[in-house]
Amino acid sequence: MATEVVGAVALRKALNNYAPDLAKELTRELGAVLKPITNEARSYVPLASPMSGWRKRETSKGGRFPKYDAAEIRRGIVYKTTPSKPNRAGFVNAVRIQNKSMIGAIYETAGRKNGQGQDWVGTQAGGASKGVSRSVNPYAGNQFISNLGQLYGSNKKGDHRMMGRLIFRAWDKTQGRANAAVFKSIENTTAKFNRRTAMVDVRRAA
């Protein structure tokens, strides 16, 4: 889960306005921490489709469920150090690692909620629920998830939100060191900025 930081957005603005060099330095430092993680996450992307029927073909023309494309997944794994738009809860994310592509999100998170796949109802079942499997194969969901491999990451108190196969796996491997490095960079930059902009009391100094 994200750590709440007070003044992160203001710091970013202040750096851009008053200390562009420090802003670049912060971006560089954060990149030094986050880029290896994204690179590692990209390395976890299988080159070939985990299932032959999921493979992207030349004849593939759209459809609701995206086809597997390793290059697209890798392109979508990025890190951002610019503040995002506020989410529904009102939080702005200042530093984050993203798996942006749709197919990447599927590969990343499939099986988080239902480790054995969605409940199978078959093709003839009524209703409009999207949380069930309507495949002709009763075991389609289970087979799909088992073919993707295991999920990595913390599973504290049944919270699956920090589990995944790509960015969450790479993040989990850092065992919190990257998190600490990010905040250390932010704090160092803040301290530098404060030192640079501190008012000198000439009278006291004299």
Added chain:
Amino acid sequence: MSNVAINIAAEFTGKPAFKKAETSIGHLEKRTNNLSKTLTRTFGTAAIVAFGRASVRAFAEDDKAATSLGQTLKNLNLAYGSNIGTVNGYISRLEAQTGVLDDELRPAMDRLLRATGDVAKSQELLNLALDVAAGTGKSVTQVSQSLQKAYLGQTQALGRLGVGLSKAELTSSSFEEIQQRLTTLFAGQAQAAAETFAGQIDRLTIAANNAKETIGKGLFDAISSLSGGGTTAATDNIDKLAKGIADSVSNAGALIGKLEDLKPVLIAIGVVAAAAFLPLTTAIAGAIWLMGDLNKRLDEQSFRKGIMPKSFSTPMTISGQVDNRTLKNQKDVTKLTKEQAANQAKILKDKRLQNAIDKANLALNKGGEVFDMDKIQIAAALTSQAEQLGKATSGAQQMQIANDVARLNVKRSILALEDAIQSKDEQAIISATAKLNADLKSLSAITGQSVKLADIKSILDTLKPVDLINQKNLDDALAKITAMIKALADANLASKSSVPTSGSLGSGIPKGDYIAPISTAGGSISAILEYADAAAARANAFADLLDLQNAADAAAFNSSPLGNAMGNNISITVNTGIGDPNAIAEAIDQVLIDAVQRGTLRGGAY
């Protein structure tokens, strides 16, 4: 795009829902303002009929209130010039500004007019009634009734409103005083209430009601002209219209249903008839087409000549029918709204300017801290006073210096206290306060001309560098020296040994021994040499005697209590030449000078 992400650092910036709600309210206001234009398109027939009936009634009630108000003005002989228009315009503006319906405002104005007999005074009191109503939560009707009674001398009703005036105040004060007090207590309440969300909703309601009244007037004019005039006839006609529309719709539905059932039969009949009368049908169809085309051409030509108006390309709506009064009111409201917008813009501009000034002041304050001219001036003044004190020769000058120093000390203490308060250091504040009190006490003593010499001394002593010359330490040192001298005297008295003499010490100089000086003039060399030897032997004997005397003194000192107290380990080494008294004297002198300069010895010529 998916939102699978690891959020490492986040900041809470407030929920966007509030902003959305604000935007939605703005949209609601904008859309409701166009209510009268869109009603006819969005409502069904039945709803329009019901709305039309309510509109006619609303218009009738509004018209009745307006007529009653106009009649009151006539009865009071106030219906001259543009008074009626002025009052109606005033009511419309108030309605738009405050969100209070004119259904309440007109009777209230009517009531106040009857009480005061003055349009301006009534407007003033109606404004006050709106403020009081907004402030107390009472209705405008109730407040205006209370004000009317108070104007006529009955203040009990006003007291029951809970406006914050006691019974004694109400009975003892004139109405003007009460009005002034109420104006002060409830200033701006109506405007503030109108700016709230509820106020905005009220204003929207008023816009809808006004639209309803306007539509009602249009309907009334249209229908009453058919029925010969009169509200009852108009509403009856609307009922008939509604029933007729409903019947027409149901009949049309039934007819369509029947036609649907008979469709095959009708088609068959049509085909047979067409086949039987084909030539005739063709001729009729051709004639219809020719007549239609001819009619169209005639219409176009007539339109060009201005004989016949062409049909409207867009349907005319009822809301477009407004009378001049409404148009004028709308123009007034628009003008007022523009003025309010301009005022708001000006206020915003002023706020921005004020913010800039505040920032500038903040920067100036920071600069002021660095170059605190007050403190610098005080320090300079104190330094100057210290110099003046050194030059002062009379008591009057010292008095003046003491006065100035006391004032400067007070000023310095005030600044120190201000600094302490700013730093929020409790101990510093307490000590600074105590210092200020002491300085104020000194100053009051001087300014009260009851100053004593001790007070002046204590004030002037503040100019001395107390850390360099510590009077207490000096006093303690002098007391210790006195004690040492006394102890030495006591030791001498207590000593049993007698003071040795040259005889008792065995210096070898016979008693009464004396070598008479010889004259060098005319004497022999050998005699002079003999005399010199004798004198040298005598000097050596005196030197031995002096050494013995010193040894005896040292022995006596060591045996005394003082010598015992000091550990008998006193050694003074003077590095100088041997047998040269001047060199010894200079060396001792130099030692003493150095001691004075180091501050380890004071007093005397040094």
